[in-house]
Amino acid sequence: MTKLLGTREVYGDTLSELGAVNKNIVVLDADLSGSTKTSVFAKKFPDRFFNMGVSEADMMGTAAGLSTCGKIPFASTFAIFASGRAWEQVRQSIAYPKLNVKIVASHGGITVGEDGASHQAIEDIALMRCIPNMTVIMPCDGIETKSVIHEIVKYNGPVYVRVARGKFPVVMPEDYKFSIGKGVVVRNGKDATIIAMGLMVSHAIEAAAMLEKEGLNIRVINMSTIKPIDRDLIIKAAKETGAIITAEEHSIIGGLGEAVAGVVAEEFPVPMKRVGIQDKFGQSGLAEELLAHYGLMPKDIAVAVREVVKKK
Amino acid sequence: METLISEIMTKPDIENLKKWARQLRLDVLMMLNKAKSGHTGGSLSAADIVAALYFYKMRHDPKNTKWEDRDRFVLSKGHAAPIQYAALARCGYFSPKELRTLRKLGSILQGHPDMKCTPGIEVCTGSLGQGLSMANGMALALRLDKKTSRVYALLGDGEVEEGQIWEAAMSAAHYKLDNICAILDFNGFQIDGAVTDVMNVEPLTEKWKAFGWHVLMIDGHDMEQIIHALDEAETIKGQPTMIIARTVKGKGVSIFEGKYQYHGVPPSDEELKKSLEELGVSAEGWPERLVE
Ligand SMILES: Cc1ncc(C[n+]2csc(CCOP(=O)(O)OP(=O)(O)O)c2C)c(N)n1
Ligand SMILES: [Mg+2]
Numbered sequence: 001m002t003k004l005l006g007t008r009e010v011y012g013d014t015l016s017e018l019g020a021v022n023k024n025i026v027v028l029d030a031d032l033s034g035s036t037k038t039s040v041f042a043k044k045f046p047d048r049f050f051n052m053g054v055s056e057a058d059m060m061g062t063a064a065g066l067s068t069c070g071k072i073p074f075a076s077t078f079a080i081f082a083s084g085r086a087w088e089q090v091r092q093s094i095a096y097p098k099l100n101v102k103i104v105a106s107h108g109g110i111t112v113g114e115d116g117a118s119h120q121a122i123e124d125i126a127l128m129r130c131i132p133n134m135t136v137i138m139p140c141d142g143i144e145t146k147s148v149i150h151e152i153v154k155y156n157g158p159v160y161v162r163v164a165r166g167k168f169p170v171v172m173p174e175d176y177k178f179s180i181g182k183g184v185v186v187r188n189g190k191d192a193t194i195i196a197m198g199l200m201v202s203h204a205i206e207a208a209a210m211l212e213k214e215g216l217n218i219r220v221i222n223m224s225t226i227k228p229i230d231r232d233l234i235i236k237a238a239k240e241t242g243a244i245i246t247a248e249e250h251s252i253i254g255g256l257g258e259a260v261a262g263v264v265a266e267e268f269p270v271p272m273k274r275v276g277i278q279d280k281f282g283q284s285g286l287a288e289e290l291l292a293h294y295g296l297m298p299k300d301i302a303v304a305v306r307e308v309v310k311k312k
Numbered sequence: 313m314e315t316l317i318s319e320i321m322t323k324p325d326i327e328n329l330k331k332w333a334r335q336l337r338l339d340v341l342m343m344l345n346k347a348k349s350g351h352t353g354g355s356l357s358a359a360d361i362v363a364a365l366y367f368y369k370m371r372h373d374p375k376n377t378k379w380e381d382r383d384r385f386v387l388s389k390g391h392a393a394p395i396q397y398a399a400l401a402r403c404g405y406f407s408p409k410e411l412r413t414l415r416k417l418g419s420i421l422q423g424h425p426d427m428k429c430t431p432g433i434e435v436c437t438g439s440l441g442q443g444l445s446m447a448n449g450m451a452l453a454l455r456l457d458k459k460t461s462r463v464y465a466l467l468g469d470g471e472v473e474e475g476q477i478w479e480a481a482m483s484a485a486h487y488k489l490d491n492i493c494a495i496l497d498f499n500g501f502q503i504d505g506a507v508t509d510v511m512n513v514e515p516l517t518e519k520w521k522a523f524g525w526h527v528l529m530i531d532g533h534d535m536e537q538i539i540h541a542l543d544e545a546e547t548i549k550g551q552p553t554m555i556i557a558r559t560v561k562g563k564g565v566s567i568f569e570g571k572y573q574y575h576g577v578p579p580s581d582e583e584l585k586k587s588l589e590e591l592g593v594s595a596e597g598w599p600e601r602l603v604e
Binding site (some may be wrong): 029031032033034035039051052053054055057058080081084085113114115116117118119283284285286289290293 | 347348349350390415416417418419421422423424426436437438439440441470471473474475502503504510511
């Protein structure tokens with residue numbers, strides 16, 4: 001069986017490892033530290049942890065202030081509240097002055113499950129991606145999450161990282177090193193390319209395996225940095241495979257699919273299809289049921305690939 | 313406590329209301345156990361208040377959910393949805409059988425209140441801090457239309473850490489919304505711990521008074537006090553009323569009482585069994601059979 005790792009659990013552990021070495025790291029949360037896993041850091045470094053209560057806007061502003069005094073603030077809450085509730089605070093107080101604030105938001109996407117639409121962020125990538133100066137990342141598994149957290153500490157500037165409630169299958173090798181702005185080919189192929197983020201990377205790999213049996217040779221790219229997007233890797237895929245399918249646990253509006261489509265349309269137009277949430281809100285249900293309901297399973301990606309390949 | 317005026321309504325049947333509160337607690341525990349997720353503590357702490365509103369104070373018609381003259385209820389602390397769903401079912405808005413479907417795919421009972429799915433739900437909540445503003449909007453519209461309907465909003469003590477609550481507090485007083493009655497479920501806990509430890513909100517009475525509200529302090533599990541306060545609120549003119557109701561998170565079940573760790577944890581089968589014994593109610597025949 002494939003190994004499963006929780007990206008939020010890895011975030012919490014990595015943050016507290018880094019906190020031991022880097023005394024400038026401070027952490028803020030908005031009454032969700034048990035869920036975002038910043039509680040691990042809070043236990044180890046209570047002096048450098050600030051629970052702001054249920055007040056996300058205040059948390060973002062406070063993080064901005066801390067960063068102006070040389071601290072490296074990590075601000076965490078659920079993705080919908082980080083990106084939605086506090087959007088303008090993030091834009092004005094953090095992104096516009098290009099401050100060194102790391103927003104790590106948990107419970108992204110519909111795999112939040114039973115809590116329902118109010119808690120399922122399906123627009124966060126779009127909301128963060130459209131802000132100038134903002135870097136937007138979604139790791140595909142626990143191994144990548146660890147590397148992402150290490151890398152964003154080295155980078156000076158605002159970053160939004162989405163992690164998830166559920167556990168993801170491990171895709172990347174143990175020794176993998178993430179670098180900001182670089183996508184990774186996780187499976188080679190020549191007939192079409194699936195460009196995916198987060199959980200959808202493992203679903204894309206499964207889809208590719210299904211299609212292999214039909215004689216289709218599919219490339220899969222883990223596009224963990226949604227912004228700045230790896231233009232070169234996209235152009236290369238368009239040229240070499242002639243068909244692109246994107247897969248994201250996010251609205252097809254404003255997310256990874258549109259980011260990729262922008263590059264493809266401008267640089268090397270080829271047939272394309274976006275697998276994602278089709279401009280609908282989520283609802284309560286089990287994560288797996290919702291993934292099936294909203295067409296985010298490997299078989300749904302495979303359907304999209306077949307369709308696009310036909311248009312080549 | 314502020315002075316309470318003597319009862320103005322026909323005498324409410326306190327024993328009957330207590331029975332309804334027990335019914336709602338049973339419903340909440342059963343629903344959450346079946347859903348295997350959801351918010352136990354904050355649903356139980358609000359049971360007596362919700363029972364008093366739905367079975368005594370509010371003018372509403374379960375068979376005519378869009379009746380223009382109805383009183384409105386906004387569950388601003390939307391995660392306590394199960395307690396409102398239980399009240400709606402028991403009032404006849406929908407079949408109690410639906411209570412079995414809480415949080416399941418396709419259910420009319422979403423994890424957080426959803427006006428598009430559930431008869432009797434007035435707005436969509438679940439993202440904390442937004443309910444009081446929506447209640448103000450209703451109160452403004454009702455006044456424009458010369459309606460005597462009242463608007464009730466239930467807030468959490470952690471929830472009032474949200475800045476928007478204080479923006480709404482200001483607006484309600486500024487517009488002299490005396491058709492608004494907010495109730496604060498002052499159970500002392502939020503998710504990460506005690507409210508005083510996470511982000512202190514005290515002194516609450518002084519804050520709401522300073523914001524221009526008429527403030528009442530009550531024991532939120534004493535049915536007579538709840539009734540008195542709701543009745544008094546209706547007589548206050550020219551300003552909104554805030555009832556600060558001292559409650560116990562998880563009230564009624566000692567396993568959950570005062571334990572923030574149970575904020576978002578449903579009762580296991582074992583815990584359910586113990587809880588029902590303690591409440592003196594039975595799961596037999598649920599949800600059709602009512603408590604005695
Ligand atoms: C804007 C927003 N931030 C965070 C949350 C997550 N959350 C759900 S309940 C809760 C704590 C609420 O505490 P309180 O208002 O005291 O509720 P109660 O004790 O009555 O359950 C939090 C932080 C949310 N639902 N909305
Ligand atoms: Mg509380």
